[in-house]
Amino acid sequence: xxxxxxxxxxxxxxxxxxxxxxxxxxxxxxxxxxxxxxxxxxxxxxxxxxxxxxxxxxxxxxxxxxxxxxxxxxxxxxxxxxxxxxxxxxxxxxxxxxxxxxxxxxxxxxxxxxxxxxxxxxxxxxxxxxxxxxxxxxxxxxxxxxxxxxxxxxxxxxxxxxxxxxxxxxxxxxxxxxxxxxxxxxxxxxxxxxxxxxxxxxxxxxxxxxxxxxxxxxxxxxxxxxxxxxxxxxxxxxxxxxxxxxxxxxxxxxxxxxxxxxxxxxxxxxxxxxxxxxxxxxxxxxxxxxxxxxxxxxxxxxxxxxxxxxxxxxxxxxxxxxxxxxxxxxxxxxxxxxxxxxxxxxxxxxxxxxxxxx
Numbered sequence: 504x505x506x507x508x509x510x511x512x513x514x515x516x517x518x519x520x521x522x523x524x525x526x527x528x529x530x531x532x533x534x535x536x537x538x539x540x541x542x543x544x545x546x547x548x549x550x551x552x553x554x555x556x557x558x559x560x561x562x563x564x565x566x567x568x569x570x571x572x573x574x575x576x577x578x579x580x581x582x583x584x585x586x587x588x589x590x591x592x593x594x595x596x597x598x599x600x601x602x603x604x605x606x607x608x609x610x611x612x613x614x615x616x617x618x619x620x621x622x623x624x625x626x627x628x629x630x631x632x633x634x635x636x637x638x639x640x641x642x643x644x645x646x647x648x649x650x651x652x653x654x655x656x657x658x659x660x661x662x663x664x665x666x667x668x669x670x671x672x673x674x675x676x677x678x679x680x681x682x683x684x685x686x687x688x689x690x691x692x693x694x695x696x697x698x699x700x701x702x703x704x705x706x707x708x709x710x711x712x713x714x715x716x717x718x719x720x721x722x723x724x725x726x727x728x729x730x731x732x733x734x735x736x737x738x739x740x741x742x743x744x745x746x747x748x749x750x751x752x753x754x755x756x757x758x759x760x761x762x763x764x765x766x767x768x769x770x771x772x773x774x775x776x777x778x779x780x781x782x783x784x785x786x787x788x789x790x791x792x793x794x795x796x797x798x799x800x801x802x803x804x805x806x807x808x809x810x811x812x813x814x815x816x817x818x819x820x821x822x823x824x825x826x827x828x829x830x831x832x833x834x835x836x837x838x839x840x841x842x843x844x845x846x847x848x849x850x851x852x853x854x855x856x857x858x859x860x861x
Contacts, residue, residue, distance in 0.1 A: 507562050553623045573623060574630035578612020579604050581634040584672045588641040589616035591768040592660040596641075598766050599665035602702040610634070611669055639672050652682040652692055659769040660684070662700040670694075699773055707761030710776040710860065711793060712852075713784050716745065716752040719849030720780050724756040727853055731760050740765045753784075774798055776860045780835070780852055782806070785815060791822040799859050800828045803835045803848060831859065 521529060533541075553573060560571040578585070578600045586596050593615040603609040614630050631638070645653045654664065664683050671677050671694050680692060687693040703709075714720025721743055732739040739760040746752025757771040773795045779785060782804035794800060800823060806814050811832070823830055833855055835848035844850060 504563075504566065507559070507566065549621045552621060553618060553626065556618060571617060572630070573616075573618040574627045575615040575617065576612060576630045576632065577601075577615065578632075579610045580632065581610055582612035582632045583610045583634055583636055584669060585612045585614060585631060585635045585638050586641060586665070586668060586672075587614045587616060587638055589619060590643060592641065592643065592654070594766050594768050595660045595662060596665050598702045599662040599700070600669075602662065602700075603666070603669065609669070637672050637677070639668055641668070650680070652680055654683045661769055661772065662702045663697055666700060667694045667696045701773060703759070703765065703767060704761055704763035706763065707759055707765060708775045708860065709771045709773060709795070710756075710758040710778075710856070711771050711774040712754075712756040712758070712778045712780065712856075713788070713790070714754040714756065714780040716748060716754055718780060719847045720852065721745075721754050721756055723849035723853040724758060727856065728758060728760075737761060738764050740767065742770055744770070753788075776856065777801070778852060778856065779803065780848060782814075785819060789818075791819055791826070791828070794822075794826055794828060796826045796828075798826065798828050799831065801831045801833065801852075801855060801859065803852060804832055805834055805837070806832065808832070831855070 521527075556573060560573075564570050576585075577597045586600070588596050593613065596613045597615065600611045600613050603611050612632060612635070614627070616627075618626075640651065641654055642649075642651055643653050654660065654668075661684075667683055671681065678692075678694065681694050682692045683694045683696065685693060712720055712724055724741065724743070728739045728741040731737055737760045739758070741759070742757040744753075744755040744757070746754065755770075759765050759767060759771065772793050774793050775795050776799045777790070777794050778801040779790055780803045782802060784790060785802065785804075791800070804814070811830075812820075833851070835851035835855070836846060838851050839845060839848050842851075
């Protein structure tokens, strides 16, 4: 990719910055006549941006084989219902549309927007199938007074939310202004959302690890992902959540690995393997909520097997039984002290993960 970069242009751009070695005047006061004259003088740069983007995108495609159209359509060639979206949510929309086409025979599609401003009407319309008669434009920014409402930002974009959007679009009278992913109990603009939908490639394993900031859990999981990706034939993916407290706060690691490429820009919500690295979490949080049926559930604790009946909350015991989970307990802190690792349990729990995750 290095040869595609105009390094001389970058050097000239850097030289425009303020520097005491070659001072110059910048940002001085201007009257409205001069200011707007300068603004209009920038028009040619915006007008040529779309063509320039496509030119550079073709160079990248020649080098990598990866295509980056300004407005990329994915889905049924004769789609009647189309979602228009930009950002990471477009990946989930595309994966869900592919699932709906294969599994339900629906004629749906997605237009991924990569050039928002300046907008190019001609290229956008060329990307939308001629068969489309309903289009839903999604935004993730709340702007009071606008024509639309946002869909989820922090909470993530999941397949079941995309299904809800397509189902609304197919209604005889679809809700034109809506939000999805949150429960709007004030203005009641939320779309109904169904059960969890897994659109990941077959064979993909999902894992969640609840750790304590500075206990080494996140670092160990980053190492585990690298080991899997670089030393096996499996694809791997990881996301990490941190408490505002950082050190001493809650950390959540989300790992996926499988035989096929993984396109899932959202956190794990159906874990095959779940590890709780601090025993007090079982009382503080709903730990079994995202555990898959038949999943592995590991707790780092000092309890004996005979104590689990009294130490584990009744709700947790009931849900573990209902899901047919495989429960394991390990005193990683005790093992770590004996091994000379102190209170850092990351290496111990990583070994447990490799042993039990298969």
